Amino acid sequence: MSQPSSPVAVFVYGTLKQGQRNFEVSRRAGWVRSERAWLEGFQIYHLPRASERPYSYPAIVAGEGRVWGEVQYFADLEAALVPLDALEDAGREYERVEVEARRPDGGAVRVWTYVYPSLEAVRRVNGVLCPGGDWSDPA
Template identity: 35%
Template sequence: MHNTDPTACFTYGSLMSEDIMSAVTGVRAAHCSATLDGYCRHPVIGAEYPGMVARAGHQVHGVLYLDLPPAAWPRLDRFEGEEYERRVVEVALADGTLARAWTYIFRAELAARLGEGDWDYARFLREGKRRFVSGYVGFDSLRAG
């Protein structure tokens, strides 16, 4: 990847669920697991989703979606909203290969909204996903317009 902007997106919360990611982006993208060093993920207080912040000595396991089209990024930006800032990071794939990707970092000035401990993806799938999807009415309004 020598172009300036990556086409991959590293996800670590609700977007790890392929059906949510495709609803948000409007495409079904190839994906694989990936790890981001130097960050940690915490639950957002009162929400079903997590926030990720820089923290030396920690790492976050997530899903890397590959080759997203340009139209996906404005939709992702709207989905993530004002709490997050899109930033380029370098993630490690399972075979050790490094890849550049965009990810959404929780804004530092909002860090007080993050709870203790790691966000639990298995629990989200079990208990929170249905609430998240039914409470998130914006999927259809994400189309570029």
């Protein structure tokens, strides 16, 4: 019986994507390359700027749908998770979970991603569903 594979990359869907405000964190963490991908079984929400959030950003929760983003590969994944976890406030605001991302070529890859605690938590901060499963910073 084969063992399930371990995550080899990180799926990002918001401010860590190339061209977004926090991509520099990924770059400094040893980013090597990205590829377009999606997650099935999740919904993405826009969390608007507020007193506790100096800028808007997205959150995903389990649900019916597809979330578009990119799989980011790093020179040293374990080392890269340290600054990424810090940015995502892993364990407090987001939880880092292991999921399967799908690639346009039909392949799949085991990745880490950051998930918001619940739909109720999204609603408490006035999250708005992103139609089409794709987020970009409107600001």
